[in-house]
Amino acid sequence: MMLVDLANPTRFLSLTVRLLPILATATAVLLLLGLYLSASVPDDYQQGATVKIMFIHVPSAWLSMFVWAVMTTAALGTLVWRHPLADVAAKAAAPIGASFTFLALVTGSLWGRPMWGTYWEWDARLTSVMILFLMYLCLIALWRAVEDPSRAARASAVLTLVGALNLPIIKFSVDWWNTLHQPASVLRMGGPTLDRTFLIPLLVMASGFTLLFVTLHVAAMRNEILRRRVRALQMMQAHASSSDVSAALPASQPA
DSSP: OOGGGGGSHHHHHHHHHHHHHHHHHHHHHHHHHHHHHHHHSOOBTTTBGGGGGHHHHHHHHHHHHHHHHHHHHHHHIIIIIOOTTHHHHHHHHHHHHHHHHHHHHHHHHHHHHHHHSSSOOOOHHHHHHHHHHHHHHHHHHHHHHOOSHHHHHHHHHHHHHHHTTHHHHHHHHHHHSOOSSOOOSSSSTTOOOSOHHHHHHHHHHHHHHHHHHHHHHHHHHHHHHHHHHHHHHHHHHHHHHHHHHHHHSOOOOOO
C-alpha cells in the first residue's frame, strides 16, 4: 500500500484494524522491558534512587516536543497540501501531547524537590515547557469551541505553526541561558555522555514511549474519523427530516 493511499479515510481505517494489535503488543513489550531495566539500575552516587525518575521524565519531555513537531507537519498538510487526514492527525495528537507534557512537568517537579530544594523554579526550560503545555490546552479548547471542522482545522493549524517557534527555545534554553537544567547528555554533538548503565534503559523507555504515542495516535485518529462520519450521518438525517416536514405542510392559500 502506497502512503498516498492512506489519504483515503476508508483505507486508513482498514489498515488500523490490522496495525493496532501489532502496535499495542510491541508497546507493551518495550515498556515492560524498559521498566524492568530501569528498576534494575543501581542508585546514582549523587542522586541516589531519585535518578530513576529520569526514565519517565526524559522520554515524556522528548515526546512532548516530538508530538508538537508531528502536529506542525500536520498543520502544513492542512494549510499547504490540503491532505484530508492532516487535521484529523493534528486533533488526535493534541490530547496525547498534552498528557506527555503534563507528565514531564510533574516528574520534573518530583525530581527537583530533593535535587534543587524546590518543586518549581521559573528558569528558561521550565517556563518554556509550561508554555508548551498551555498551548496544547489552547489547541484542545479551540477544536472544541469551533463547531465547523474545516474552520477549526485552519485556525488550529495557524496556532500550531506559531507554537512551533517554542520548540527550539525548549531545546537550546540550557545553552542560551543560565538554567538549573544540565546540558544535553544524550542528543548532543560528540555522542552521549551518559553511562551505558543508564543510557540503555533510557533508550528502551524512550522507544516504548514513542510506540505508545504511535499506538494512541492511530487509535485516536480512527475514533475521530468514525466520529466525523457519525456527525455527517446525523446532519444528513436532520436535513432529510426537515425536508420531509416542509413537504408535508399544506401550501398556503391565496387571499
